[in-house]
Amino acid sequence: MAAEAEVIDGPDILKEWVGKGRVFSKTFNPELYHEVQQFVFREARLQDIHDYDAWEELWSDDAIYWVPANGTDTDPERDMSLIYDNRSRISLRIRQLKTGRRHSQTPPSQLARVVSNFELIESDNNDIKVMCNAQIFETNLRGDTMWASRNEYSLRRINGELKMAYKKVVLINNNKPIYTLSFLV
Amino acid sequence: MEQYVHSKWKKLIQPGMVHGSLYYDDEIFKEEVEKIWFRTWVYVGHVSEVPNVNDFVTKSIGPMPVLMVRDRNGEIQLLLNRCPHRGNAVCVQEKGNRARFTCPYHSWTFSNSGELMNYAFPEGYEGTDKSKLGLSKVPRIAIYRGFVFGSMAQEGPTLEEHLGGARRTIDQLCDNSPTGEIEISAGFLRHRTRANWKFILENECDGYHPGFVHSSIFSVSDSAIGSLYGNDAVAVTRSFGNGHTEVDPRPEFRRRGEPLSWFGTTTERLPEYTRQMKEAYGEERAREIMIDGSPHVMIFPNLFIAEIQIFVIQPVSANESIQHSTAIQFKGAPDINRRLRQQTMGSVGPAGFLLADDTEMYERNQRGLEIRDPEYLYLKRGEHRERRDEDGFLIGHSTDDLPSREIWRHYLSIMEAE
Numbered sequence: 001m002a003a004e005a006e007v008i009d010g011p012d013i014l015k016e017w018v019g020k021g022r023v024f025s026k027t028f029n030p031e032l033y034h035e036v037q038q039f040v041f042r043e044a045r046l047q048d049i050h051d052y053d054a055w056e057e058l059w060s061d062d063a064i065y066w067v068p069a070n071g072t073d074t075d076p077e078r079d080m081s082l083i084y085d086n087r088s089r090i091s092l093r094i095r096q097l098k099t100g101r102r103h104s105q106t107p108p109s110q111l112a113r114v115v116s117n118f119e120l121i122e123s124d125n126n127d128i129k130v131m132c133n134a135q136i137f138e139t140n141l142r143g144d145t146m147w148a149s150r151n152e153y154s155l156r157r158i159n160g161e162l163k164m165a166y167k168k169v170v171l172i173n174n175n176k177p178i179y180t181l182s183f184l185v
Numbered sequence: 186m187e188q189y190v191h192s193k194w195k196k197l198i199q200p201g202m203v204h205g206s207l208y209y210d211d212e213i214f215k216e217e218v219e220k221i222w223f224r225t226w227v228y229v230g231h232v233s234e235v236p237n238v239n240d241f242v243t244k245s246i247g248p249m250p251v252l253m254v255r256d257r258n259g260e261i262q263l264l265l266n267r268c269p270h271r272g273n274a275v276c277v278q279e280k281g282n283r284a285r286f287t288c289p290y291h292s293w294t295f296s297n298s299g300e301l302m303n304y305a306f307p308e309g310y311e312g313t314d315k316s317k318l319g320l321s322k323v324p325r326i327a328i329y330r331g332f333v334f335g336s337m338a339q340e341g342p343t344l345e346e347h348l349g350g351a352r353r354t355i356d357q358l359c360d361n362s363p364t365g366e367i368e369i370s371a372g373f374l375r376h377r378t379r380a381n382w383k384f385i386l387e388n389e390c391d392g393y394h395p396g397f398v399h400s401s402i403f404s405v406s407d408s409a410i411g412s413l414y415g416n417d418a419v420a421v422t423r424s425f426g427n428g429h430t431e432v433d434p435r436p437e438f439r440r441r442g443e444p445l446s447w448f449g450t451t452t453e454r455l456p457e458y459t460r461q462m463k464e465a466y467g468e469e470r471a472r473e474i475m476i477d478g479s480p481h482v483m484i485f486p487n488l489f490i491a492e493i494q495i496f497v498i499q500p501v502s503a504n505e506s507i508q509h510s511t512a513i514q515f516k517g518a519p520d521i522n523r524r525l526r527q528q529t530m531g532s533v534g535p536a537g538f539l540l541a542d543d544t545e546m547y548e549r550n551q552r553g554l555e556i557r558d559p560e561y562l563y564l565k566r567g568e569h570r571e572r573r574d575e576d577g578f579l580i581g582h583s584t585d586d587l588p589s590r591e592i593w594r595h596y597l598s599i600m601e602a603e
Contacts (some may be wrong), residue, residue, distance in 0.1 A: 067536065070372045080371045080526070082509050082536045087533060094408060096538055101401035104545040140378055142548055175279065177377035177507040179547075182541040 005122050019072035019150075020168070021123035022131070033118065036046045036130050036155060037074065040115055044134070047184040048111040052094045055184060060156055063087045064171040067185060072150075082181065094121040097184075109140040111183060115151070127154040127165055129167045134169075138183065145179055148172045198597045201565035201590060203270065205554040206217025214503035220599055223337040228488035228497060229253055229263060229323075232331045233368040233516075234280075239297060242280040246335055251323060252276060253333065256298040257284055263323035263335045264299050268325045275320065279443050286320075294321050310439055330359050331366060332488070350425035350578060354480035358490055361479050362515035363461035369495065371526055374534030375548060376508040380547035382486075382500040383592075385508060388543060390422055390430040390588035391489070393566065398546055402538040408449070413437055413583060420583035428485030428595030430588035433580075434567040435477045438538040444471075447478025447492065450524070458521040479513075483588070485595060494529040504551060508544070510534055564589045 005023045040123045046055040059065075065082035068074045085093060096102050113136040120150050123129040129152070136147040154166035171178065197204040207213055223246070230244045235255040243266070244253045252264040266274050268288040275286040285302060287294045292305040299320040304310065323335035327344035332355060334344050345352065378385065386492050388394065392414045395403075402408065411421045413434045420434040434447070444452050444459070452459040452475070462471040479492040489496040490513075497509040512529035514522045533540040534584060567585025574580045579586035 069374050069534070074372070077523070078371065078526075080374050080534070081530055082374060082534055084527075084530050092531075093538070095405040096401045099401040099404055101404075102542065103398060103401070104541040105324075141317075141552075177375035178535050179377050179379075180544050181535040181539045182545075185536075 015073075016071045017172075017175075024131075025120040025122060028067065029120075032128070033120065035162065036120070036128060037118055039086045039155065040118070040130070040132060040153065043164070044113050044115050050097070050108050050183070051107075052097055052184075056091065057095045058164050059087060060158060060165040061087055063090060064166050065090050066167070067171065067181075068174060069094055070175050082171070083169075083185075089119050102182065104180050107141070109183040112137050121152075123154075127156050127175060128162075131155055136185070142179065147181075149185070151155055194501075194597055194601050198593050198600075199561070201568055201586070202561040202563060203593055204555070204561055208383060208551065209503050209554050211503050214381075216600065217500070218247050220602070221596075222249075224341070224498065225338075225486065225599065226327070226334045226336045226342075226344050227486065228484060229326075229333045229335045231367070231369040232261060232328065232333060233366075233370055235261065237282065239282045239284050240280070241276070241283060241297065243276075243278075245386070246323065246337060247500055248502075250334065254297045256278050257296070258298070260298070261326065261328065261333055263326050263333070264297075265321040265323070266322065268278070268293055269301075269318050269320065270304075287428060324497075332357050347427055348484070349429065350576065351425055351427075351429035351431070351482060351484055353492065354425075354482040354484075355430055357477065357480045360466075360474045363458070363465040363518055364516040365465070366516040367518050368514040369515055371512050371529075373497075373509040373511045374537075374542060376510065376533075376535045376540060377505060378506045378508055378544050378547055380500055380506060380544075380551035381503055383596075384547040384550050385496075385498050385506055386483065386486065387589045387592060388547065389489045389496070390432050390481070391586075392418070392420065392422060392432050392583035393586070394543075394546070397444050398542050399539055401542070406538075418583045419597040421574075421580045422583055422585055422587045424579045424587060424591035426578070426591075426595070428467070428592050429483065430485075430591055431480060432583055434481065438476050439476055442476060444475035445478075446476070448521075448524070449528075455521050455524070458515075458518050461580070483592075485592065489504040491533075493525045496533070506547075508540070508541070564593070 007021045007023050043058055065083060065085040066076055066081060068081045073125055097105055100106060112133055115132050115134045117133040120130050121129045121131055131152050134149045134151055138145045150170045151167040153164060155162045156165045197207055215476040227246045229251060230253045234242050236255055238255055238259055241252050241254040244251050250266055252266050254262045254264055258264050266276055268275050270293055273288050273290040275288045285294055285296050292381060294302045296302055299322055301315045301318045320434055323337060324339045325336040327334050329344055359367055395414045419436040420432060423431050423433050438447050462475060468473060480490055482563055483489050483494055485597040487498040494512050499507040501507060512526040514525060531538055567581045567587055571579055571581050571587055
């Protein structure tokens, strides 16, 4: 996708939190950029309003939904993650929410999230890879909570529609004790 | 005065009734820190978290951070991360590998067994005895099968005395590993909880709640946990004394007689683990171990072994706690270890199918206590059917409040002591 690209590498001391160097695209394809943004904005809205079925529809069949703990590029096959769902566990998560007896989401969190700083990154296959930042305001029975994350997506065009094959949400404070996180992040 | 102190605690803690202020009162919390967290044995960490010489990891005793170190001689040390000079932290990293710690403020440098090695511009300390200026240590440290406990009291019962009958559960856990050893190596999830630590403590062996708090996940998955806590369950709750309690589902698993049923799987699905177990223990014993499964035990005050994961409960204040949780790994058994991690990640932590909802209950309980009538919580379920098992331990139905009553009985004895 990128004729020209550049590696953005942080200082070593931040690697644990910023992650490994990624190759960001310098070329700008306005149509693709717009399409990707619209997809992610829609995903954000479906999460905010707890439209579980519509959100689940966004995933591809081989999807991975990953929220690491204690760093950015941890090994989910070795280290504990907050969420490390394959497609069937995504489905289980949704089915639990839909019972209406998921107490930590009954009543559901009231949410508004802002997603920004979109950048396309180099992909080693046909998936479209994008990174962005998110801030989420949550209010629930406990009170108000602010969440912030760096998100990474692999999007795939399937029958003309974009689907999420991979979503990684790196909470900025994922090495600290955090409150219950039972809405869709 | 002593008479007054005694009557204060006896008023707050009555048979089957505990006063709400025990969960929210700041003064009571301060007394707990002194009498429980800084006096009794507290679980700190596992030796496998510092596998190599010079490894260190930040752990805690109550609200206080502790450095667990494997020093240059391979010994486990529990050091207090406070420079004796002005109080600065000698280490701000969560974990790593270091032979010495240097305070950034005035460059005092300590070995990883705590001795003061040198300080900047030593002429200014002429005649000073360096040996008295090392890092403080947790006064007593004891290790049982890799589980490291510390006590801030210079004297008191030994760890083995403290664990008493609950030692059996740690043995039971380790038996499930073909090498007899477990590892804590996957890192912890840390769940911030706006509730008193004792709501968490009491819930761990509360077999009354799962059918309700977790009905959402039980109804959409094929979890077999639900049947352990029904009205007809044959599982029991048990008190080992000293505040240690368990839910013991072995009667149910023995009735089923299927190895690995406790883990919701079969020997066919874990052939390598099964082979290793038979090789290690012999056919018959391996079968027994794999039928009984791993324990569900709450070691007072802060180590909860929940079959496949551990939780470490850390009090922060009267109204706030942290639950640290991670998968148990059986040393040298990769095929079961992956499943142990996957199930743990699904269940626990801030986003877990189970723990998000348990934690929601803790926080609602805590807020509920702002309502001051009734003054007491009611813990009498199953009082009439408590009985002794063949070892003399108190047991009850899996849904009874027996664990809570026994925790409070122990709590009372600690808090009444001067």
